[in-house]
Amino acid sequence: MDKHFYNEASAKKLGWEPGWFGEKYFDDKLVRAIKKWQKGRGLKGDGLCGPMTFRRLWTERQAAIDDYKPNDCHYSNxxxxxxxxxxxxxxxxxxxxxxxxxxxxxxxxxxxxxxxxxxxxxxxxxxxxxxxxxxxxxxxxxxxxxxxxxxxxxxxxxxxxxxxxxxxxxxxxxxxxxxxxxxxxxxxxxxxxxxxxxxxxxxxxxxxxxxxxxxxxxxxxxxxxxxxxxxxxxxxxxxxxxxxxxxxxxxxxxxxxxxxxxxxxxxxxxxxxxxxxxxxxxxxxxxxxxxxxxxxxxxxxxxxxxxxx
Structure with a gap:
């Protein structure tokens, strides 16, 4: 599998960037950075930012951003x-x-x-x-x-x-x-x-x-x-x-x-x-x-x- 191509396609679909892992390009450095990030969180270190890795990454970033606001809703029954x-x-x-x-x-x-x-x-x-x-x-x-x-x-x-x-x-x-x-x-x-x-x-x-x-x-x-x-x-x-x-x-x-x-x-x-x-x-x-x-x-x-x- 071409990991560079996979990560680039994943980023385009899911909306993440190499910078989220501290890198600039879709290259071997990014693959290594993703592996390190995955292993540090108990995930399989394959260097691919797939759906499971993305969801973990997204939640960590949301916690850091801290912009949570409750919805103002109209309730139904x-x-x-x-x-x-x-x-x-x-x-x-x-x-x-x-x-x-x-x-x-x-x-x-x-x-x-x-x-x-x-x-x-x-x-x-x-x-x-x-x-x-x-x-x-x-x-x-x-x-x-x-x-x-x-x-x-x-x-x-x-x-x-x-x-x-x-x-x-x-x-x-x-x-x-x-x-x-x-x-x-x-x-x-x-x-x-x-x-x-x-x-x-x-x-x-x-x-x-x-x-x-x-x-x-x-x-x-x-x-x-x-x-x-x-x-x-x-x-x-x-x-x-x-x-x-x-x-x-x-x-x-x-x-x-x-x-x-x-x-x-x-x-x-x-x-x-x-x-x-x-x-x-x-x-x-x-x-x-x-x-x-x-x-x-x-x-x-x-x-x-x-x-x-």
């Missing part, structure tokens, strides 16, 4: 699926068309306008390795990809496009076409804890001892409780709109599977999953006990139904 509005029981929900909303760029997803209603079989949970949903949307735009929903640090949920369209969020067409996805804001690395505290969000939970793909991860930042509640409200709304069952891949003792699941990766599954269930190269959302959280949502609904009846 509905998610949109094929032009139809379905209720969501969450006070902080913003559609792409409303004040403060964020919209996936045209050409960054499969556009199914005017076609039969898309059959959605499963929902994919991601963490974004960004400091905010706004920053995440910027990264998605630069990479030419998309996701249906974003959950910010304060629990605000953004819908970026109608669920009729298939966002490019899960790697391949066989997983993107039958799915819907969310990026939950979380910079992941403990070094960003001070950023969250200094911006008024408070300390994030720290997840220690989580396993994925038979490997134990180093301690990392978890989701805020408000983000978990927002995710549960979104799952409930998704279930109501699409009929996706409150199921997830499970392993021993009925707990959420911590491994790649081939039937999910091949699109032959119906339920709620994490990104690592689809790809052996992904670890999000390790430590998220989907089975227990989905049971909480399902149990609350069953109790309410009994009360009504």
């Amino acid at each position: 509905y998610i949109v699926y094929n032009g139809d509005f379905h209720p969501i029981e969450w006070d902080k929900f913003v559609l792409w068309s409303e004040k403060g909303g964020m919209q996936a760029k045209s050409g960054h997803y499969y556009d199914y306008s005017g076609r039969p209603k898309r059959k959605i079989r499963y929902f994919v949970n991601h963490w974004d390795v960004c400091l905010s949903s706004k920053s995440c949307q910027s990264v998605l735009d630069r990479r030419g990809i998309s996701v249906h929903f974003l959950i910010d640090n304060d629990g605000t949920i953004y819908q970026t496009l109608d669920m009729q369209h298939a966002a490019w969020h899960a790697g391949s067409s066989r997983t993107n076409r039958p799915s819907v996805g969310v990026e939950i804001s979380n910079a992941y690395y403990p070094k960003y804890q001070d950023w969250y505290k200094s911006h008024g969000f408070g300390s994030r939970p720290v997840i220690d001892g989580a396993w994925v793909h038979s490997h134990q991860l180093d301690a990392f930042l978890g989701f805020y409780p408000e983000q978990i509640k927002a995710a549960q409200a979104l799952w409930k709304a998704i279930h109501g709109a699409t009929g996706i069952p409150y199921e997830c891949p499970t392993g021993q003792f009925g707990k959420t599977s911590t491994k790649y699941e081939q039937n999910v990766a091949y699109g032959n599954y119906s339920g709620f999953v994490s990104h690592y269930h689809i790809s052996k190269n992904k670890i999000d959302c390790a430590g998220l006990e989907l089975r227990d959280l989905l049971d909480e949502v399902k149990y609350d609904i069953e109790i309410l139904d009994k009360i009504k009846n």
Whole structure:
């Protein structure tokens, strides 16, 4: 592979410059600088600034710039699926068309306008390795990809496009076409804890001892409780709109599977999953006990139904 050409093409697409690594040109010096930067952060030192390296680099630069400002939003109470509005029981929900909303760029997803209603079989949970949903949307735009929903640090949920369209969020067409996805804001690395505290969000939970793909991860930042509640409200709304069952891949003792699941990766599954269930190269959302959280949502609904009846 011509690494000089790769990095130049990557820079043109994603919007970075050699100067971000302390160099001037797309040459061997830049390749060495990228390798050094990658190895210093536990990444594979291949000298290529691909999507994973760029996302890490982007988040570091955002933390250093320190220009974060919360969005001034107009809130809604509905998610949109094929032009139809379905209720969501969450006070902080913003559609792409409303004040403060964020919209996936045209050409960054499969556009199914005017076609039969898309059959959605499963929902994919991601963490974004960004400091905010706004920053995440910027990264998605630069990479030419998309996701249906974003959950910010304060629990605000953004819908970026109608669920009729298939966002490019899960790697391949066989997983993107039958799915819907969310990026939950979380910079992941403990070094960003001070950023969250200094911006008024408070300390994030720290997840220690989580396993994925038979490997134990180093301690990392978890989701805020408000983000978990927002995710549960979104799952409930998704279930109501699409009929996706409150199921997830499970392993021993009925707990959420911590491994790649081939039937999910091949699109032959119906339920709620994490990104690592689809790809052996992904670890999000390790430590998220989907089975227990989905049971909480399902149990609350069953109790309410009994009360009504």
